[in-house]
Amino acid sequence: MYAENDPRTTYEQRQWFCRLDEDPAAVITARALVGTVLAGWxxxxxxxxxxxxxxLVTNAIAHGDAPxxxxxxxxxxxxxxxILEIADxxxxxxxxDLPGEVGHFGLWIAEELARLTIHPTTTGKTVRAEFVLFDQPAGSASGVIG
Known part of the structure; x- marks a missing residue:
């Protein structure tokens, strides 16, 4: 796993990155990264x-290609x-697929909880989920996000 706060980002934006396809516990790793980044929110x-x-990570691992x-x-x-971006x-x-079919809830769940967009790229695709926040947590500007 590789995760870091990208030093090129500004105080107004923080970013973390993780490669998952070589990780046998990819979903656990991804969940842990998101939970850690959002601690205090x-x-x-x-x-x-x-x-x-x-x-989204389950879908990418099951149906996408590395990386x-x-x-x-x-x-x-x-x-x-x-913003969560899962690329493959x-x-x-x-x-x-329609909700109710076993094992086919991923995109439906994501669309219910976030603004979901899918972007074809020259190297594959990126599925992007956005959560707009109306209230920041206390102290978020002082290190909670990065």
Whole structure:
């Protein structure tokens, strides 16, 4: 696992990165990273972000191609936002199945909890989940996010 606060980011935005495809505990690693980054934030946000992370990373590992990466971005402007980006090298875009079919809830859950977008790239695709925050936690500007 590789995770760090990117030194090129500004005080207004912090970013962490993790490569997951070589990690046998990829979903656990991804959940831990998101939980650590969001420690001190609203419990409902943390719970939603960790669940969305689980679903999207599971999909990328099961249906995508290596490399599979997770990038967590917390930015303060124009409004406080947490962004989860799960990228993989498969050009095939995810397909949302109807809820109720066993094992086909991932995208539906993510869309219910976050603003979900899918971006084809020259190297595969990125699934992006955004959580816009209306209230920052006390002390967030002093190190909780990075």
């Amino acid at each position: 609203d419990a409902d946000l943390v719970e939603d972000a960790v669940l969305v992370t689980s679903e 599979v990466t997770l990038t967590v971005t917390v930015r303060k402007e124009p409004e406080p936002t947490v 090298a498969s050009p095939e875009l995810p397909v949302q």
